[in-house]
Amino acid sequence: MPAKKSFEQALRRLEEITETLEEGQASLQKSIKLYEEAYSLIDFCRGELKSAEQKIKKVTGKSDGTLKEEDFE
Amino acid sequence: MEKNIYSVSELTHTIKNLLETSLPTLWLEGEVSNYKRHYSQHLYFSLKDESAQLSAVMWRSRAQKLPFQLEDGMRIRVLGNVKVYPPAGRYQFDVLEAEPVGTGSLQMAFEQLKRKLYALGWFDEARKKALPVFPRRIALITSPTGAAIRDMLNVLKRRAPYVDVVVLPVAVQGERAAGEIARAINLCNRHSLGDVIIVGRGGGSLEDLWAFNEEKVAEAIFHSHIPVISAVGHEIDYTIADLVADMRAPTPSAAAELAVVDKEALMGKLGDYEARLRQAMDNGLAVRRRQIEQLEQSHALRRWDDQLFQHHQYLDGIQSRLENAMNVKMREMRTGLEKLELSLRATHPKTLMARGYSLTLKNGKIISSVSNLSEGDIITTELSDGSVESTVTRHSAKRIM
Numbered sequence: 001m002p003a004k005k006s007f008e009q010a011l012r013r014l015e016e017i018t019e020t021l022e023e024g025q026a027s028l029q030k031s032i033k034l035y036e037e038a039y040s041l042i043d044f045c046r047g048e049l050k051s052a053e054q055k056i057k058k059v060t061g062k063s064d065g066t067l068k069e070e071d072f073e
Numbered sequence: 074m075e076k077n078i079y080s081v082s083e084l085t086h087t088i089k090n091l092l093e094t095s096l097p098t099l100w101l102e103g104e105v106s107n108y109k110r111h112y113s114q115h116l117y118f119s120l121k122d123e124s125a126q127l128s129a130v131m132w133r134s135r136a137q138k139l140p141f142q143l144e145d146g147m148r149i150r151v152l153g154n155v156k157v158y159p160p161a162g163r164y165q166f167d168v169l170e171a172e173p174v175g176t177g178s179l180q181m182a183f184e185q186l187k188r189k190l191y192a193l194g195w196f197d198e199a200r201k202k203a204l205p206v207f208p209r210r211i212a213l214i215t216s217p218t219g220a221a222i223r224d225m226l227n228v229l230k231r232r233a234p235y236v237d238v239v240v241l242p243v244a245v246q247g248e249r250a251a252g253e254i255a256r257a258i259n260l261c262n263r264h265s266l267g268d269v270i271i272v273g274r275g276g277g278s279l280e281d282l283w284a285f286n287e288e289k290v291a292e293a294i295f296h297s298h299i300p301v302i303s304a305v306g307h308e309i310d311y312t313i314a315d316l317v318a319d320m321r322a323p324t325p326s327a328a329a330e331l332a333v334v335d336k337e338a339l340m341g342k343l344g345d346y347e348a349r350l351r352q353a354m355d356n357g358l359a360v361r362r363r364q365i366e367q368l369e370q371s372h373a374l375r376r377w378d379d380q381l382f383q384h385h386q387y388l389d390g391i392q393s394r395l396e397n398a399m400n401v402k403m404r405e406m407r408t409g410l411e412k413l414e415l416s417l418r419a420t421h422p423k424t425l426m427a428r429g430y431s432l433t434l435k436n437g438k439i440i441s442s443v444s445n446l447s448e449g450d451i452i453t454t455e456l457s458d459g460s461v462e463s464t465v466t467r468h469s470a471k472r473i474m
Contacts (some may be wrong), residue, residue, distance in 0.1 A: 008207040014346050021353035038350050056238045061260045072240050
């Protein structure tokens with residue numbers, strides 16, 4: 001059950017690109033590249049928000065140090 | 074009459090019986106002094122007032138249930154019995170329970186632990202961890218059956234269906250609560266069960282919430298690598314857990330709201346990015362378009378145009394001059410040629426013959442010297458309009474002309 005992290009990275013990258021484009025210093029070619037990247041990030045984020053379905057697990061520690069995991073009813 | 078002689082033991086035991094049976098279990102009030110906690114965890118101290126003092130002891134089994142710490146100078150009320158200790162010939166007060174005067178035991182304990190942890194720097198804002206901006210998994214440490222868990226799950230479902238939830242069920246009141254809460258916090262850290270931990274319960278009395286004022290819970294929160302939000306009901310102002318936690322929420326639902334970013338807000342944020350990006354791109358393109366237009370109309374470019382035109386003109390000029398020059402040259406050459414032709418023509422034999430010169434041949438060869446001729450040779454003389462054949466009769470080196 002690895003934690004999902006990439007959304008946060010995507011948001012951070014999105015902020016970075018937006019600021020770069022707003023500064024207006026990048027070349028046209030570079031701007032277009034960044035713009036395309038930003039749009040794919042937005043699509044990715046929207047997809048994540050739409051598709052994600054909340055999983056609720058109940059976790060308890062067992063005496064041998066391992067975890068017992070079950071669905072939370 | 075025989076003297077009635079007691080042994081020391083007999084007298085001491087008589088005193089012990091008298092004291093221990095005639096004095097019931099009683100409440101006693103006094104000021105603590107000479108307080109010592111023995112390594113065996115028994116507590117030894119004196120209780121005194123203006124004119125008297127009394128030794129007191131609280132055995133380990135009782136002392137463990139005492140929520141607060143005794144301190145020298147503290148006014149307390151103790152419940153217990155007078156006990157005589159024969160080997161030392163001493164009497165002392167055997168304490169069953171103790172409570173501070175003027176405040177509750179729990180309140181006292183709270184104040185003491187707060188003071189201690191404050192001194193350790195555990196409440197410093199500077200050492201508190203920032204909550205993750207965008208957590209993807211929330212660990213809830215609470216009772217699996219209370220209203221608190223339902224409230225939190227409702228908020229998380231509504232606001233952030235994109236986060237996963239891990240519930241670590243614990244008792245949130247009673248003797249086992251603090252230990253279970255502390256263990257669950259440690260478990261979360263050991264197995265990285267969430268990006269943020271919410272530990273809490275609904276409201277209750279100070280006694281109900283007591284686990285959240287215990288040192289082991291404070292310790293687990295303090296040592297957690299994962300940020301902790303405390304969410305203990307609002308009956309009292311703060312618990313120790315609230316003070317140590319990285320973030321304090323007044324209720325469990327508030328904690329859930331603090332922990333996650335609202336889905337709608339995120340969608341809005343993405344929309345904002347989209348608008349800003351488009352705007353930035355439009356601006357960038359507009360700026361470039363303007364630059365191109367300005368360039369087109371610029372003096373430099375126009376002058377350059379002029380220059381180009383001038384270059385063309387110059388080249389055209391050069392070309393016609395060249396052509397002229399060539400024509401002149403050609404004409405000169407043609408005239409020269411014509412002259413040459415004329416002079417050439419003037420020296421042609423036929424021209425000469427027309428003027429009276431003739432050509433002498435012998436056997437088809439031009440004879441240019443009399444020495445090549447002998448008497449009797451037949452020679453042909455070419456004239457302008459024909460030829461004659463003659464026989465040489467005489468030849469001389471003497472010229473006629």
